[in-house]
Amino acid sequence: MTSPRIVLMLLTVPLVLGITNCEEQVLPPDHVPGLDEPVEEVEPNEPAEAHADPHCDPDKEHLAASEPILGASVYQLDISLTDQDGETAALADFQGEPVVAALIYTTCTTACPMILNEVESIVDAVDEDGKPAKIKVLLISMDPERDTPEALKAYRDFHQLDERYVLARADEAQVREIAAVLGTRYRQLPSGDYNHSPVIALLDAQGQLTGRMEGFGQQRGELVERLRDLVE
Amino acid sequence: MKIFLLVLASMTTVGPGLWRPLYPAEGEEEITVPAFELDEAAVTHRQFLEFVQEHPEWRRDNVGSLFADEGYLDSWAGPGELGSSVGRGHPVSGVSWWAARAYCSSRDARLPTEAEWELAAQASTEEADASEDPEHLAQILAWYSRPGNQTDPVAHSEPNFWGVYDLHGQVWEWVDDYASALVANDNREDGTVDITRFCGAGAITASLKIDYAAFMRIAFRSSLQADSTTRNLGFRCARDLPKEAP
Numbered sequence: 001m002t003s004p005r006i007v008l009m010l011l012t013v014p015l016v017l018g019i020t021n022c023e024e025q026v027l028p029p030d031h032v033p034g035l036d037e038p039v040e041e042v043e044p045n046e047p048a049e050a051h052a053d054p055h056c057d058p059d060k061e062h063l064a065a066s067e068p069i070l071g072a073s074v075y076q077l078d079i080s081l082t083d084q085d086g087e088t089a090a091l092a093d094f095q096g097e098p099v100v101a102a103l104i105y106t107t108c109t110t111a112c113p114m115i116l117n118e119v120e121s122i123v124d125a126v127d128e129d130g131k132p133a134k135i136k137v138l139l140i141s142m143d144p145e146r147d148t149p150e151a152l153k154a155y156r157d158f159h160q161l162d163e164r165y166v167l168a169r170a171d172e173a174q175v176r177e178i179a180a181v182l183g184t185r186y187r188q189l190p191s192g193d194y195n196h197s198p199v200i201a202l203l204d205a206q207g208q209l210t211g212r213m214e215g216f217g218q219q220r221g222e223l224v225e226r227l228r229d230l231v232e
Numbered sequence: 233m234k235i236f237l238l239v240l241a242s243m244t245t246v247g248p249g250l251w252r253p254l255y256p257a258e259g260e261e262e263i264t265v266p267a268f269e270l271d272e273a274a275v276t277h278r279q280f281l282e283f284v285q286e287h288p289e290w291r292r293d294n295v296g297s298l299f300a301d302e303g304y305l306d307s308w309a310g311p312g313e314l315g316s317s318v319g320r321g322h323p324v325s326g327v328s329w330w331a332a333r334a335y336c337s338s339r340d341a342r343l344p345t346e347a348e349w350e351l352a353a354q355a356s357t358e359e360a361d362a363s364e365d366p367e368h369l370a371q372i373l374a375w376y377s378r379p380g381n382q383t384d385p386v387a388h389s390e391p392n393f394w395g396v397y398d399l400h401g402q403v404w405e406w407v408d409d410y411a412s413a414l415v416a417n418d419n420r421e422d423g424t425v426d427i428t429r430f431c432g433a434g435a436i437t438a439s440l441k442i443d444y445a446a447f448m449r450i451a452f453r454s455s456l457q458a459d460s461t462t463r464n465l466g467f468r469c470a471r472d473l474p475k476e477a478p
Contacts, residue, residue: 072296180329180411190258
């Protein structure tokens with residue numbers, strides 16, 4: 001079971017310059033004022049409707065990777081992933097670079113290929129002049145029973161995904177936790193397939209959810225812009 | 233008083249039984265739910281206070297925003313005290329899915345699945361499956377005429393067929409797979425409707441159209457996120473039955 005790493009340390013560590021209102025929101029409600037007051041007030045750049053998604057606060061600025069894990073970070077989750085090569089890593093090991101994340105399963109023939117296409121088009125748009133952006137793409141299977149490392153590797157090879165793409169599996173309870181933080185709704189059907197919402201999420205270097213699209217195409221440009229900002 | 237405390241702490245066996253999802257996928261018209269153990273009563277404020285005292289990372293002034301929204305335990309007088317306006321023996325509310333899971337995990341238990349919860353909840357005081365009993369359904373609906381912030385002490389009313397109290401009539405309750413209700417974006421059976429976005433629009437495809445309360449539960453669960461908290465959303469814990477020795 002996951003237990004959150006306490007963010008009390010934030011009360012005692014002065015935060016770096018550039019803190020905005022969004023960092024205020026990740027602090028405990030009864031935090032001690034003064035130590036963590038915003039140095040600079042920054043007006044949100046996004047239109048109000050961009051905040052409608054309850055999973056995502058696009059105003060969150062990301063801090064340096066060396067900063068402590070924040071209260072809004074998915075890297076608080078104690079999740080063990082096994083990748084397409086059978087290597088085991090913690091979800092928190094992805095801290096330090098922006099991550100494009102989605103739940104898929106390799107035998108899915110409808111929405112998942114479209115999710116992958118969307119992810120690839122987002123990544124391609126951020127790569128400049130053929131130079132790969134420093135990001136990771138984390139595609140986690142919602143079907144740990146059938147998606148063995150071998151199946152994940154075959155999928156990765158078939159789609160000729162570069163080394164930034166990590167295909168991974170976790171146990172069922174942990175998949176549920178990952179789905180909870182990404183806001184992916186899913187249900188296994190008697191056939192073994194899944195009904196699921198097509199969600200692509202964007203994590204900053206600290207693991208805060210800073211962008212999210214559900215469905216195809218409509219919010220792609222917004223996500224690309226946000227990822228570009230994170231890469232820069 | 234002793235008897236009351238025993239009720240708070242104990243589980244009862246529910247099932248096995250059949251549950252018919254309101255919006256079944258093909259082949260899912262009836263789900264066999266194996267027997268399991270379920271808390272007889274919802275977790276109370278007092279019990280949850282003891283939990284946060286033992287696990288201070290779940291105090292409202294410590295918990296990360298990933299795990300609970302700003303309404304987390306906000307009816308309490310303070311992060312570590314209930315105050316006089318909170319009934320100690322009333323069902324706890326204002327608790328996120330993460331916090332409910334953590335509480336159950338601390339008791340070597342888990343949240344019930346939707347199928348388990350619904351199986352338990354379709355029982356009346358007399359029948360294991362009263363899902364088509366008009367009187368039972370009317371009793372459930374009567375709850376909705378009551379203001380959402382009014383609760384009674386748990387185990388205040390008569391237990392149902394399985395010995396479980398208050399599945400209806402007090403607070404909504406978390407289930408572990410709340411996020412499985414219901415998604416249609418990748419539904420190859422299309423022709424079905426997008427009920428996650430249009431509450432009730434799919435009534436024509438529902439398996440049991442008279443069970444209005446079930447529509448409301450699905451709509452409510454569909455609106456939840458893992459960090460959601462409301463003052464009428466609580467939980468109880470479940471557990472697999474002990475495996476019999478070979």
